[in-house]
Amino acid sequence: MHFSLDQYHVSEEFGFILPAPLAELPPYYQPWMDIALRVTDLIYSHTLRSYILKMPLLNTQLLKSHRELRLAHLALSVMTMGYVWQEGENDTVKMLPRNLAIPYWEVSQRLGLPPILTHADAVLANWKKRDPQGPFDIENLELIFTLPGGDSVRGFFLVTLLVELAAVPVIKSIPVVIDGVQCGNTESVTRALEELSQAIQGMTDALKKMHAYVEPEVFYGIIRIYLSGWKDNSCMPSGLMYEGVQAEPMEYSGGSAAQSSLLHCCDELLGIKHEAKSGAFLSRMRNYMPPAHKRLIQDISLRPSLRVFVQQQASERLTAAFQLCATRLLAFRNYHITVVSRFITIPAARARALRNQDISSKQEMVSNAPKALEETGTGGSGILSFLKTVRDRTRDVSLPLNNRASKKSLNGAQHQKMQHAAQQAQLTSNTLQRDCLN
Numbered sequence: 001m002h003f004s005l006d007q008y009h010v011s012e013e014f015g016f017i018l019p020a021p022l023a024e025l026p027p028y029y030q031p032w033m034d035i036a037l038r039v040t041d042l043i044y045s046h047t048l049r050s051y052i053l054k055m056p057l058l059n060t061q062l063l064k065s066h067r068e069l070r071l072a073h074l075a076l077s078v079m080t081m082g083y084v085w086q087e088g089e090n091d092t093v094k095m096l097p098r099n100l101a102i103p104y105w106e107v108s109q110r111l112g113l114p115p116i117l118t119h120a121d122a123v124l125a126n127w128k129k130r131d132p133q134g135p136f137d138i139e140n141l142e143l144i145f146t147l148p149g150g151d152s153v154r155g156f157f158l159v160t161l162l163v164e165l166a167a168v169p170v171i172k173s174i175p176v177v178i179d180g181v182q183c184g185n186t187e188s189v190t191r192a193l194e195e196l197s198q199a200i201q202g203m204t205d206a207l208k209k210m211h212a213y214v215e216p217e218v219f220y221g222i223i224r225i226y227l228s229g230w231k232d233n234s235c236m237p238s239g240l241m242y243e244g245v246q247a248e249p250m251e252y253s254g255g256s257a258a259q260s261s262l263l264h265c266c267d268e269l270l271g272i273k274h275e276a277k278s279g280a281f282l283s284r285m286r287n288y289m290p291p292a293h294k295r296l297i298q299d300i301s302l303r304p305s306l307r308v309f310v311q312q313q314a315s316e317r318l319t320a321a322f323q324l325c326a327t328r329l330l331a332f333r334n335y336h337i338t339v340v341s342r343f344i345t346i347p348a349a350r351a352r353a354l355r356n357q358d359i360s361s362k363q364e365m366v367s368n369a370p371k372a373l374e375e376t377g378t379g380g381s382g383i384l385s386f387l388k389t390v391r392d393r394t395r396d397v398s399l400p401l402n403n404r405a406s407k408k409s410l411n412g413a414q415h416q417k418m419q420h421a422a423q424q425a426q427l428t429s430n431t432l433q434r435d436c437l438n
């Protein structure tokens with residue numbers, strides 16, 4: 001049967017990004033919007049919690065469309081993160097009040113999303129164009145809701161959105177690859193993999209923009225706490241009670257691009273198998289995705305193996321195209337590790353050093369960062385060792401090229417192009433590894 005993207009809530013133009021998100025809810029929900037749009041100011045004036053406590057309990061049945069529900073979830077998520085973290089890690093709350101918790105729970109249930117800020121909220125559904133006729137580029141984009149962190153928070157969410165946009169051709173190639181494998185069409189699988197590898201390169205290029213738009217100290221010292229959850233978080237050891245929803249507190253992980261469906265799709269398509277502990281974390285992250293996106297990942301995993309097909313066909317051009325996808329995915333993960341070093345590991349070391357010398361001052365943004373986040377993030381294991389394990393398993397999927405055979409079956413220009421691209425990708429990952437990982 002032909003593999004179609006229609007049933008997965010993804011589009012040929014926007015991939016996993018929610019197309020044209022709404023920026024307004026029906027007027028009945030104005031009390032939510034009035035607060036959600038001012039969350040940052042209300043946090044700075046330490047008044048957000050009192051505004052939320054006075055908010056009316058609204059009926060969610062007036063929310064009808066998927067886009068209305070997504071906007072409502074985003075607004076309620078931003079309020080929740082602000083409510084919990086308004087006073088930093090030392091004065092958190094045990095309970096989310098019923099007038100926020102009940103509608104949040106209902107909207108979450110209808111969407112199949114957890115009641116916490118996810119990648120699907122903050123990135124996929126949190127954008128609008130300044131000039132509606134203008135291009136989809138960062139200068140013409142704005143967030144619908146923001147959190148403390150000024151231009152850096154805008155940059156963090158929008159650059160991540162650009163990575164999602166760069167990956168649209170990845171999503172478009174998936175059905176072509178799957179159908180091609182099923183019908184034994186080597187030529188179409190090869191071409192689709194060549195496009196896919198180019199799109200992965202585009203994702204890495206988009207990720208590089210993080211440095212231009214986000215300041216590491218602001219990310220580490222201000223933004224990160226508002227993305228944090230209440231699972232494996234020592235400053236909220238028993239999670240959060242959602243008043244009027246359940247008598248026991250619940251635990252949820254914070255927002256992270258580990259919840260983006262992109263890399264999960266690439267992994268399943270290329271046949272990358274993760275090690276038990278990191279694999280368990282990544283599978284858990286699938287519960288933080290819109291259910292249709294999670295289903296796409298699962299359905300890819302149920303299809304016959306692309307890697308086995310590539311090995312069976314013994315076509316050098318096909319093998320080279322597969323190999324290029326694997327190498328470029330490896331380069332993306334390596335680059336991501338350098339980003340994490342710059343935005344988390346280095347500022348964390350600085351914060352620790354300042355603390356040890358007892359010279360932490362309010363002026364130093366990193367000194368104000370929550371200590372509880374220094375060692376958490378991934379179910380207890382260190383962030384970098386988790387990311388390196390995931391990276392190493394990506395390397396394992398490689399199908400090295402047999403050089404002599406490849407010269408025979410590819411024409412000269414094709415061969416040179418593939419060789420050059422593969423060498424470039426290899427060089428990038430070698431350099432990155434040498435520079436920052438060892």
Ligand code: HEM
Binds near residue numbers: 164256383
């Ligand atoms: C300043 C920028 C970024 C930082 C500091 C950062 C940090 C992290 C951290 C700490 C993790 C570990 C898992 C967790 O704690 O949730 C992670 C995982 C991950 N991040 Fe990022 N990230 C950034 C940008 C991005 C972007 C733009 C993407 C692209 C969509 C991305 C994709 C991923 C993926 C896919 C994982 C799961 C591990 C993997 O599959 O390799 N990250 N990130």
